[in-house]
Amino acid sequence: NASKYPEAVNILGLDTAAISLPTTTLPSHILEGDLSFQVTDTSADGAVLLGRRLSERLGAFPGDIVELIPPTAAQVNPALGYAFPRFWKFQVSGTFETGMYQYDNQFVLMDRETAQRFAGLDSAITGIQVRVGDAWDAPRIGQELAESLGIISYRSLDWQEQNGALFAALQLEKLAMGLVIFFIMIVAAFNIVGTLTMLVTDKTREIGILEAMGLPAESIGRIFLAQGAIIGAVGVAIGLAAGMVIAFVVDRSGWVRINAAIYGIDRLPVHIEPTDLLVVIAAGFLVAVAATLYPSRAATRLTPVDAIRHE
Numbered sequence: 001n002a003s004k005y006p007e008a009v010n011i012l013g014l015d016t017a018a019i020s021l022p023t024t025t026l027p028s029h030i031l032e033g034d035l036s037f038q039v040t041d042t043s044a045d046g047a048v049l050l051g052r053r054l055s056e057r058l059g060a061f062p063g064d065i066v067e068l069i070p071p072t073a074a075q076v077n078p079a080l081g082y083a084f085p086r087f088w089k090f091q092v093s094g095t096f097e098t099g100m101y102q103y104d105n106q107f108v109l110m111d112r113e114t115a116q117r118f119a120g121l122d123s124a125i126t127g128i129q130v131r132v133g134d135a136w137d138a139p140r141i142g143q144e145l146a147e148s149l150g151i152i153s154y155r156s157l158d159w160q161e162q163n164g165a166l167f168a169a170l171q172l173e174k175l176a177m178g179l180v181i182f183f184i185m186i187v188a189a190f191n192i193v194g195t196l197t198m199l200v201t202d203k204t205r206e207i208g209i210l211e212a213m214g215l216p217a218e219s220i221g222r223i224f225l226a227q228g229a230i231i232g233a234v235g236v237a238i239g240l241a242a243g244m245v246i247a248f249v250v251d252r253s254g255w256v257r258i259n260a261a262i263y264g265i266d267r268l269p270v271h272i273e274p275t276d277l278l279v280v281i282a283a284g285f286l287v288a289v290a291a292t293l294y295p296s297r298a299a300t301r302l303t304p305v306d307a308i309r310h311e
Contacts, residue, residue, distance in 0.1 A: 007058060009108045011068075013115025013125075023131050026096065026109075032062050033094020037111045040091065041065060046114040047093035051104035055095045064092045068108070072120040088118055101260035135159065166264065185284055189291035192231055196224055196295035207299055217300040224296040225289070232288020236281055247272060 014026075016035060027035060030049070037047040043065070050060060060066050068088045090110070097104055116122065132141050142156035160167065200207070207220055250256050251270035260266040 005058070007054065008106070009054065009068075010106050011115055011118065012107055012109050013112035014109055015112045026098075029096045029098045031095045031097050035094075035109075037093055037114070039093070043089060044091040045088045046090050046110055046118075048090040049094045049096055049109040050092055051107050052095050052097040053101070053105040054108070055092070057105075060092050062092050062094055065089050066092060068118065070118050070120060099265060101264045101266065163264070181280070182283065185287045188235075189287045192228055192288055192291040193294055195231075196228055196292055197298065199227075200224065200295050200299045208303075211303070221296040221300040224299050225292050228292025228296070229285075229289050232285050232291075235288065236284045239284070240277075240281060244272070 014035065016037070031052060033049060035049070037049075039047045040063070048066065048068075050058070050066075055061060058066065066089075068090055069085045070088065096109070110118070112125075116124070119126075130141070130145070132138050138158040139160055142158045146154065146156040210220065211217065247270040250268060254267035256268035257266060258268050
């Protein structure tokens with residue numbers, strides 16, 4: 001039998017007739033057993049599937065018996081004079097792993113009819129989960145469902161509402177990371193300024209000769225501006241290629257681990273957002289071009305006499 005340590009769990013009743021429909025991906029996440037909820041121990045009241053983390057924490061594996069106490073009010077024992085809950089025995093018929101910490105750590109799956117008897121609901125249900133084609137349409141569809149039902153006792157709750165605190169924290173982290181990257185680009189821009197300034201100083205004689213031959217000062221400035229733009233473009237291209245490769249490796253390998261109890265997942269997924277990517281590319285290139293303004297203006301202020309005076 002499983003360990004005697006109590007755990008609070010969430011019971012989810014599944015309609016086995018609808019499992020074959022494309023409304024859930026749960027069958028693909030089964031580690032052991034299946035969703036048939038077959039019982040081999042005649043003393044069990046039914047079969048359940050446990051999340052992987054919950055199974056390991058309880059020490060309950062396929063074939064073991066676990067005891068569940070229903071959330072309904074306990075009946076008073078007339079002989080003893082106090083409430084005594086009923087203990088249900090369920091046989092573990094399998095385990096599953098979805099990758100979501102909350103599900104794998106707290107959820108227990110059983111047949112819908114068994115779950116209704118366990119919770120004392122008769123033929124009633126406590127909620128219906130709806131899967132939509134586009135996850136970002138969930139708030140709108142949920143609102144439409146709530147309005148169409150028109151009954152106060154019904155309400156819709158989408159995945160964004162359920163994880164609102166987490167998304168707010170991630171948004172703040174994204175803003176902070178953007179500021180850090182921006183300041184890194186500013187520091188890199190100072191390197192471009194220093195490099196081009198040294199180049200103007202080193203090429204003073206050549207600048208004076210070109211101006212003496214009739215090349216306009218604006219053309220001198222454009223030369224250094226173009227050089228800075230080329231440096232920025234090459235740097236952005238190398239950074240983009242390296243970043244894409246690293247993002248692909250991190251997303252596929254999952255070697256960057258995070259605290260699943262906080263974020264709900266145990267590895268760092270990487271999603272490349274085209275808008276954010278374009279903003280970073282444009283910002284990096286513009287910062288590189290802006291860094292060339294001072295050296296290029298310094299080059300345009302040189303006069304042929306001052307440039308070749310000591311040559």
